[in-house]
Amino acid sequence: MKRFWVLGFLLIFIALSVRAQDLTGKQIMEKALNKTSWQDMEADVQLILTNSRGEQRIRKIKMYSRKRNADESDMLMRFIAPPDVKGTGFLIIEHKNSDDDRYLYLPALRRVKRIASSGKGGNFMSSDFTYYDIGKPKLNDWTYKRLPDETVDGHPCYVIECLPASEKVAKETGYGKIIRWIRQDIWVTIKSEYYDRGLRLWKVLTVPKVEKIGDIWFQTDMVMKDVQNNHTSEMVFSNIQINRNIPAQFFTQRYLQRGR
């Protein structure tokens, strides 16, 4: 009987190992993208910008987001600090099949302004993160190749090479290749290398901290280093609250222009 149990465990272990080894790059990416997620969330974000001379500027942002459906979400951000930009608000209404609606509220101008999209490759709040980097990538925008697994900071990771599936994706994102390190235990990306369209290394993302809030793993500290321009941007999330039923009307120009 005892021998039977040992054999059983051994078989399950081998099956799981084979299954993990058999996963393709796309399957791993799909699993990482489709893991349990939030319906709405709010958080305090500290954005630390460091230039090549080591000078720093710190932005504090209150961020609210909600998913309208699987492919579209709304995001409202409001600057809390520094005082010269306090009250500045930014609203993004994402659309699956057309350009996102983007609205900017500048307290100095006292009006909401619809702004042209700088594209997914545009910089998020003047940082080294692009809107693409902070959003959820679309699975079919890329082709995937699984590279040999590696260990990062003691965590076994799947390593996936992502190539743009079309010229349009490459143009929109500005990336010719991305390599992602995805933690095998929690399916969260903890390192990425972004290459420009000439396939030169452009930016390196490291994730010093991940936290579980509810059932969901969050990258709560992300550092993006632009190795070509020697810039660094760090996003630190705190006070994350999820699934609080933020009303849809919160993501409107009316709330944006309240400015606080």
Place this chain on the structure above:
Amino acid sequence: MMGRRIWRRTGSRGSGILLLLMLTTGLLAQTAEWGGYLKFFAHPNLNEPYPFDRLGTRLQLTITNQFAEKGAFFASVDFNYEETRVQGTENIRHMDVFPVEAYVDLFFPRLDLRLGKQFIFWGKTDWINPTDNINPWDYKNISAEIEDYRIPVTALKADAYLGQFDLEAVVVPHFIPHLIPMEMPDTMGIFPVHDLGTVLPANKLSEAEFGFRLKSSLWNVDYSLSYYNGHDKFPSVEVSFDPMGRQFLRQISYHPYQVFGGDFITTFNKFAVKGEAAYILTDDRDGRDIFVKNPHLQYVVGMDYMGINKLTLNLQFVQTLLFRYDEAYERTQYQQLGMPLEMLPDKHSESLSSRIQYQLADFTSFQLITVLNLKDMDYFVLPILNYAFMDGVNIYAGATIFQGPEGSVFGRNEKFSRAFLEVKYSF
């Protein structure tokens, strides 16, 4: 050089009340937030002998208090110390306390109300907004920040949210004109000019300005339709000859008008296309009063482009068309009164405007605004360099430059060209 100190009486009286309100609110409300800025500014004139038009320091205090989701209170007050040189003859040391904004917001499920002194800006185009007629401009003081050159008004603003449509209604009980740098000649030809003063619209409810604006979106296009009933904020300088006194009589007045407007904006990829138009119906319905503007249409069409490194380009075409305009008649009237013919309005006029914004370096941005009148090729240029020296500290350097042939719109203002340097610490 003689120096004197002036206190703006109205400013200090209003400000005293506002300060009291702010302090009371600040002390009573635990949720009140204080903020503001300290700014040093120097505005040297760009013409010989290059006097400082303005040189001074401003402390602005702001207080914000949010009453949960029911409403809010906001007030800001400026404490200014300023030295001005008038015509190079006299230094005026100027201290004042100026209430910038003070309003209460009340939020209802489908209605927002804002009562008090405030800024209300209409329109979707850049810099030139034919439908934007609520807050006057301070044309003497165009610089880096909108608060410096737009004048707040005491108003009631109501925004009703009616599903697909938002309806905004505004009532401004008290008329405030634009502040314009004007030099009035003491003589016309060989005759002296006697000033009869300025006639402002009566300070009564029937003269209150009001307007409506209906806003909506359709197929990725945001648009609005608006109506405004008020007074032209530009002065009309009316001249008549007094044969008995052998002198000219001059009076400044502000005429009523109605503005029927509309605007739109849509975006695709990195572009935004926008437009704004207003038909201004003045009291000179038959075009026979040379001192009242003819009914006219002004429209602006333009495009924005958003590039990398926060590069934003905006290019706009502006046209103004006068209706019921009889040039021969106007010319004859001007000649009979001895008024300069270069002041004759054009039946149609065209301009180009542009705005370029660019992130020069990590913490340094540059903005260049230009307006070019195509007939006389006269222009206005406003370059602004902004260096974020550290968090909360900004340094602005720039200039307001008017240039053009003598008698042209911007050429007439050449002497008011000036540079500016401002250091602002926000807290």
